[in-house]
Every structure is written in structure tokens, then in C-alpha cells.
Amino acid sequence: MPGDTIARDEPTYHLRTVRRSSGRASALAFGALLVAAGVWLMYETRGTTLWFDEWQWATEYRNNSVGDFLTPHNGHPTLVPVLIYRLLFATVGIAHSAPYRAVGIAGHLLCVALLYWYVARRASLGWAWVAAALILFLGPGWQNIVWPLQIGWLLGIAGGLGVAIAAGLIVEVWRTRGWKSLWIVAVPLGLFALWWVAYQDSSSVRHEFGLVPGFAADSAAATLSAIVGLAGSLLADDGAALAWGRPLAVAVAALLLWRLWRVQRVPTRVLTLLAILAAFWLLTAVQRAGIGPAAASRYIYVSAVLVVALGIELVCDVAMSRRAWLVVAGAMALILVANIATMNTGARFLREQGLLTRTGLTALEITRPVVRPDHPAEGIAGYPFVVVRAGQYFQMERDLGTPAASVEELAGAPENPRRAADDELARIHGVALQPAGETSGGAAPTVDRATGGSVSTSGGCVTFTPGTQPGAALELTVPANGVVLTAQDGPATVTLRRFAYEFSDKPVGRLAAGDSGLLAIRSDLAPNPWHARVVPEARLTACGR
Numbered sequence: 001m002p003g004d005t006i007a008r009d010e011p012t013y014h015l016r017t018v019r020r021s022s023g024r025a026s027a028l029a030f031g032a033l034l035v036a037a038g039v040w041l042m043y044e045t046r047g048t049t050l051w052f053d054e055w056q057w058a059t060e061y062r063n064n065s066v067g068d069f070l071t072p073h074n075g076h077p078t079l080v081p082v083l084i085y086r087l088l089f090a091t092v093g094i095a096h097s098a099p100y101r102a103v104g105i106a107g108h109l110l111c112v113a114l115l116y117w118y119v120a121r122r123a124s125l126g127w128a129w130v131a132a133a134l135i136l137f138l139g140p141g142w143q144n145i146v147w148p149l150q151i152g153w154l155l156g157i158a159g160g161l162g163v164a165i166a167a168g169l170i171v172e173v174w175r176t177r178g179w180k181s182l183w184i185v186a187v188p189l190g191l192f193a194l195w196w197v198a199y200q201d202s203s204s205v206r207h208e209f210g211l212v213p214g215f216a217a218d219s220a221a222a223t224l225s226a227i228v229g230l231a232g233s234l235l236a237d238d239g240a241a242l243a244w245g246r247p248l249a250v251a252v253a254a255l256l257l258w259r260l261w262r263v264q265r266v267p268t269r270v271l272t273l274l275a276i277l278a279a280f281w282l283l284t285a286v287q288r289a290g291i292g293p294a295a296a297s298r299y300i301y302v303s304a305v306l307v308v309a310l311g312i313e314l315v316c317d318v319a320m321s322r323r324a325w326l327v328v329a330g331a332m333a334l335i336l337v338a339n340i341a342t343m344n345t346g347a348r349f350l351r352e353q354g355l356l357t358r359t360g361l362t363a364l365e366i367t368r369p370v371v372r373p374d375h376p377a378e379g380i381a382g383y384p385f386v387v388v389r390a391g392q393y394f395q396m397e398r399d400l401g402t403p404a405a406s407v408e409e410l411a412g413a414p415e416n417p418r419r420a421a422d423d424e425l426a427r428i429h430g431v432a433l434q435p436a437g438e439t440s441g442g443a444a445p446t447v448d449r450a451t452g453g454s455v456s457t458s459g460g461c462v463t464f465t466p467g468t469q470p471g472a473a474l475e476l477t478v479p480a481n482g483v484v485l486t487a488q489d490g491p492a493t494v495t496l497r498r499f500a501y502e503f504s505d506k507p508v509g510r511l512a513a514g515d516s517g518l519l520a521i522r523s524d525l526a527p528n529p530w531h532a533r534v535v536p537e538a539r540l541t542a543c544g545r
Contacts, residue, residue: 049403163189170275483518
């Protein structure tokens, strides 16, 4: 009877209603987490600026030719990332990094949201939270999260693009639709092949095939280490990720084989993800083995997404007790604490690189009247892998603005950026001891500090006589017209500083006993004087010109 049917369907109806309501609440909570994570990541990347390859894009990819958009970058097609950067260059310039950071972080959040949605459909809401949280706070993958240039990788993951993903799609289409439907994959692969023939430089393909198996295995090991919070920031190739990752990889491989042996028929999606992972690790090894570490942050992120998705496919039909979920929650807490700290380390490193770059550009701005157009800006983080010359920078600055720090910001920066700026200023000015020439007519230089000796002034000269104890030194403010230094009875070494508190480790010159040298530095746009430190082995005279 109709009434009996209604009564029989009521439990199912209520169950579906509860699940729908639970899924909606979970999605809202997860959306709030994504927003909070995005705000945190924007804060963590404050003060950053263009880094490494981004400078090449800003200085070289400036034309509207087809080649600018289709030429590979490090062997990869970069049409969409270049379009994004060209749009940002044209609309917001490069003085501020917030728009670039927002785009990169949004790409990361998109990948995490899609992973959550995928796992919620394939497994459960609980596993969706686990999978998404592992990638959302994947500290060892910080390059793809806080470096906007990596938007290409993020869009590739979100859009299911790439040769490695195509390898998995071949398996998926063949097993679910048959070989006649492989055209679905063949068409985009054919377009990629045409691009490869037209634009790829064959010399960029590595031939270290003997290193490929070991590199691929180490990539897998480093990925597993990163997922469980044991890889660290991967800033230094110290082997820490592999020390944990290799035994972990052996254990996971054994569990994988055992799991596949227990199922009657290996699910298609498992084979798809295995094919993508194998192709990604092997192709990366072919390109990078012998020239870079297997535990590279940008590659770890990609394979971590795939490994997590594969793990979900293997456990989605396993019944989980409340106690088991408590164990998973405890493990997740430990992993997240470790990886959030690692994310902070990576972001802090990028902030430090940004400050070095901004103060390095200040050196170019200060020396604008005197710097040679072909001078390579060593102060830009990424040198010598990416070389930006002064002329290129000034042209770019006219078009896009500049993130350069002000002179006041440079003066108030930590010691390391100030020392780097001093070194760059000394290179630009070509500071060195010159032949002395005439010394009469100048005022005596100002003595900043005398250590381990006595000072006397006569006319326009200062005489420093070291004592018997080691460590004697004379520190002077270099006059605008220069200072003539004479080592009377023994050699002397001269070092400089301008914005830094400490003097450079690189001497600008050394005087032999009885020799004189002129230390004169051209004026530029900053009022800050230079300071010299002279370490003599015997009596020294410093005279104003």
C-alpha cells in the first residue's frame, strides 16, 4: 500500500537528508579554513618581491611576439603563466607583490579545494579533510605555495594537464571506454607534440639515463617523507628528507603490494594514479637527474597531491572504527605541526630573499648616474642563475615601477642586506686604491675610531701608530675628495663599509711598506658617507686631498 511504501522509505530519506546537511556543513567549515589559510599565507609572504625566473619574465618577456608566449621556460610550456604575468605587469606593475602572491596562493587553494571535493565523492568527508589538510599545509612544497611563479604547476594540477597526467588518462580511458576512445587523449598530446617540434630545444633534454631509476626512487622517498612531516624545508640538499624517506618508501611499497594482492581486481583509478606518478617521476628524472636534487620542493608538491589521492583510493573502502579515526587525528596533528613550521621556514626564506633583492636594487638606484648599463646586478637574489643588467632594470623600472627599498629602508635593514648592498655599491663604483698623486690642500679626515694605537693630527694628515698588541686598526670617514693612505714602515690592508655596521670581508686594496694609495669614490645619489678601516702593521698616515 502507499502508506507502507512511505514508511519503508522514511529511514533512507532521513539518512540522505542528514548526509546532505553534514556535507553542506563540512563544505562551509572547509571553505572557512581555506579563507583563513589564504590570509595566513598572504601574511607569511609579506615583503617578498620578484625572485629568480620572475626577473627573466619581467626583463625579457616584454614583447607581443608569439615566441614570448610559446617559447619553453626550463623545458616547460608556459603560455598561461606568461599571460597571467603579462596581465599583472600591465595592470599593477612590480612595485608591490600582493597581486602576484594572491594569484599564486589562489592557485594553491584551488588545488586543495578540488582535492577535497574529489575525495569527498570517492571516499568520505573524514578522508576529504585528511587529504586536503595534508596538501593545504604541505610545508616542504612551499615553493609551489608561496612563490607565484609556480602558478603553472598549480594550474596543471587543477586542470589535469601535463604529459604525465596524459599517461594516466590513457590507462583510464582504455580501461573504461576502450581503445577506440583514446583519441580523447591523443588530440591534446598531438598538440603538445607539435609545440615540442616547433619550440623545444632538443639540447634541454638530459641524457643521464643511468641516473633516472635512482632519481625517481629518491623522488618517491622524498615525497613520502614530506607528506608525513619529516622532510623539513628542503632549502638545503642535506639528505634529511631521504634519510627518513627511503625506509618509509620501502614500507609503503610493501603495503601497496599487499593491498593490491588482497583485492580481486585492481581498480582503474588506482592504475591511473600509479601511471601518472610513475610517468611524473621518470620524466622529471630524465630532465633533472645530475643537475638538481630529487627532493626539490616544486616537484614534491605535485607528486604529494598524486600520492595522497592514490592513498585515498586504496583505503576508501576500509571500515574505520572510532578508535582508528582518533589515531588518524593524532597523527595528523603531529604532521600539521611539523609541516606548518616548515611552511613558515620557507616563507621566511622568501622574505629574506625579497629584502636582499629590494636593497640590492637600492644600490642601482643610488648609483644611477654612474653605473654602467651592462653592469650585472649581483644584488638581485638569484644571481648568477638569472642576470639582470642595470640598463635592463632601468628600462623595466620606467615601464613597471620598482620594488627597490628607499635609502632610509636600506639604512634600517638587518646587517646582511646592508653588507650585500655595500658590496654591490663597491662593485659598481669600482672601488680600489689608486696612485696617490698630490696630497696637499685637503682637511684632515675624520677619525671614527682608533683601536690598539695612538693618533696624532698635523695639518691635513692623521698619523696612526699601532701599539704592541695585535688588532690595531684605524677607522676613518672617507672625505668627498678622497684620502691618501701611506704605509710608512709596514704593509696595511684597507676595507670599506657604507650602510653596514661591519666592514666588508673583501679588502679594496693592500699597501706595501713605504707605498701610498688614493682612496677616492665618486659621488652618487645617497648622502651616506663611506668609511674605511685600515689595519697597518706599522705607522700609517692618512691625508685629505
